[in-house]
Amino acid sequence: MLFKKGFSFIELLLAVVLLGVIIVTILGVFVHGLHAIKKSRYRVIAVNIANKKCSELRYLFLNNGDPIAADNIKNNIYGTDSVDNEFKWDSGNVEVTGKETVDNIPYNFIINISQEGSTDTKGIILLLKKIDIEVNWKEVEGTRNVKISTYLSRPPVL
Numbered sequence: 001m002l003f004k005k006g007f008s009f010i011e012l013l014l015a016v017v018l019l020g021v022i023i024v025t026i027l028g029v030f031v032h033g034l035h036a037i038k039k040s041r042y043r044v045i046a047v048n049i050a051n052k053k054c055s056e057l058r059y060l061f062l063n064n065g066d067p068i069a070a071d072n073i074k075n076n077i078y079g080t081d082s083v084d085n086e087f088k089w090d091s092g093n094v095e096v097t098g099k100e101t102v103d104n105i106p107y108n109f110i111i112n113i114s115q116e117g118s119t120d121t122k123g124i125i126l127l128l129k130k131i132d133i134e135v136n137w138k139e140v141e142g143t144r145n146v147k148i149s150t151y152l153s154r155p156p157v158l
Helices: 009-063 070-077
Strands: 086-090 093-102 105-115 125-139 142-154
Touching: 009 093, 009 105, 009 125, 009 142
Parallel strands: none
Antiparallel strands: 086 093, 093 105, 105 125, 125 142
């Protein structure tokens, strides 16, 4: 009998097809992973913007007085030349809207500050503010958002 060494054409064709299927599957997972990383990056930026705004309000509240005061918000948080921000006042509640752009992606934010103060047993008014911050941005699938809420308090002035 005469034996030939090597692979037949069918065996080579089957190996190439199998290798192609494996490569396409790996590339599909890779592309999906890159998309997930990109979406996560947008979310991290939005959370960082919300945390930054919260920190600015916390600093203002603890060091400069009441963050509900219009001049405090305009001068200390957003700067006097900020034109993209909008302020709404409603009986002790404040709504601030604005926009920040990071890596050419616009992030819109809405900050709601409300008075949650109460009186303790000695009749001292406690300064307690509830702060809700929402950051929105657009992705291919639609608009996404991140919301954080916190409370700020200051020791009462006796």
